[in-house]
Amino acid sequence: MKRRNFLHLAGASAALAFFHGHASAAPIGNNRKAHAITGTWFEFQHHSEVEGTYWNPALAAFTADDWEAKVAEIAGTGIRYLVLLDVAIYGKSFYPSALLPQHALTDNDPLETVLSAADKHHLRVFMSNGFFGDWRNPALLMQDKDVHQLRVRAMEELTEKYGHHPSFYGWYYPNETGINGHFDDNFIQYVNKCAREARRLTPRAKTLIAPYGTRNVAADDGYVAQLDRLDVDFIAYQDEIGVQKTRVDESNAIFEKLQRLHRKSGRNELWADVEVFAFEGEVYRSALVPAAPERVLAQLEALAELVEQVFIYQYTGMINRPGSSVTIGYRGQHDLYTALTEAGWLKRR
Template identity: 60%
Template sequence: MSTRRQFLKSLGTTFALGCLSSELQATILRHPSIKAIEGSWFEFQHHSLIEGKYWNPALAAFTAEQWDKKIKEIADTGIRYLVLLNTAIRDKTFYPSKLLPKHQLECEDPLETVLSAADKYNIKFFVSNGFYGDWTKSAFLMQDKQVEKLRLQAMNEIAEKYSHHKSFYGWYYPNETGIRGHYDDFFINYVNVSSQEAVKLIPHAKTLIAPYGTRNVTPDEKYVRQLEQLNVDYIAYQDEIGVEKTNVEESAAFFENLHNLHKKAARSKLWADVEVFKFEGKVYQSALLPAPAKRVIEQVKAISPYVEKIFIYQYIGLMNKAESPVFAGVPESVSLYEGLMKNHFLKK
């Protein structure tokens, strides 16, 4: 019996929310392979207007004081890393820029505000270097030289304005690649060009990517070589449960393969991007809603033995503390928050 099967057998495959015995709770707490959620993606506005319809209006109206409270609310869960999805979208930035016009939000400089709050509450931010150009055309954005020039200029501008913050931990490259057995060569180039600029600007900064197509990885020597070529510190693969490409029962095997591949390559650390959402209707064509906490717990349990850290997509819009003064999302977001806190998948 494989290690994975022994692990799942020892825990049981499912358990009911709110009905966990003290014995099972203790098993979860003391089992070294089950990890707490340490990080989350973060945004000022969701890139897809359809998907973000239940929280985009609230975020647009947040004042600087409210953003500070939201960062504190997140920090109070034990989350210590936030990944800013984008610093620009639809040809406007989320900070005062000389390169593009700025989104007109209630908060004058959201990026300054959240980094200042993160300084206070001990949060580490990965700051995005996108989306400069049409976010729906990721392959084009990664290959077009004019877009590349704008992206690198934005990195320079952002570093000049904000790298003094202790919370500016690293960079996130948001243009995603869909793995089809292996990485596209242009994706490797996009990552490496970005990292080359990143190290010039902030030598100590870490770097992160989050590819999809996790189930399609071909576990061979070519993939290992590509991992060796990728100049990036952390790769947080999407588990693709929320987008309905994979089910929980399959995901452990995919991450077990990735664990073995990353061990051979001995370069970037293997993290996970756990999708804590479901769609209100058709996938990619309807609003995002919080997934049941029971499903998310099973997602985390399945892949924990194989990854260094668990991140989620995402706290903003999909999770809220009850009676939060900075509520953004649907009422069901409280259930997800409480389910993960109660069962120690978030912890102080």
């Protein structure tokens, strides 16, 4: 599954100095192996209407109070990082923007709401810088000069509007092309162009990508050289279990290979993006539902000794605390919460 420069207010400088100091801190759990879920993606609307069947309407109706309650719920599990998948899609933004019209959501500025709640609960948010243009054509989005300029202007606008939040920890670059032995060179250029803008606007912010094609990584010096070239702090590889490209029993060997390559490079920290969803029917053409708890637990155990951080795609829509006032998604999400808390991957509040 595919998941995606702002600074001129004179009054923002002091707040951004605080943000920069916050972002420069070492990542939680740095230099140890992961034995807990520490991060999750979230979104205001899923890009595929059919995949988001069971949560898109609920998210569109979320009030500010609902978002605050959901962020508090997530923080209560011990998760410390939130990754916003996208700030815009289909030519509309999810926040008040001078660049694009806005999606009609109950909360007029859910991004402000989430960041404020994240400030309160000491969470760290990776801000998306996409999707500007047709997300189904990532090669175009990475190479088109007009799209890049719009992306840069959006990064500037997002920093101006939200850079004062201490929870604004870094950037997530959501455009992707699959790994086919090695990264496509256009992907590396895209990441590095984004990184230049991120450093210009938020010099100490951390950066994250989450590539797919994980099983296809070539265990050679050419791949190590590409890691050396990629100007990004964290690479959270999709385990691709949910999209049925990889079996659970293959995952450990794949991430062992990645661990060896990342150790040889030393440039980017190795994280995991664990897919906790399944498809209700045909892959990519049916609704996403929570995966069987035993499958998810096996996915997590396969990676625990190999990566620095375990992120999931995604809490919203797949996991809900029993009794939550903001339960969304398909039946089974309480079962996954219970299994993960009982196994110690999430804290029980």
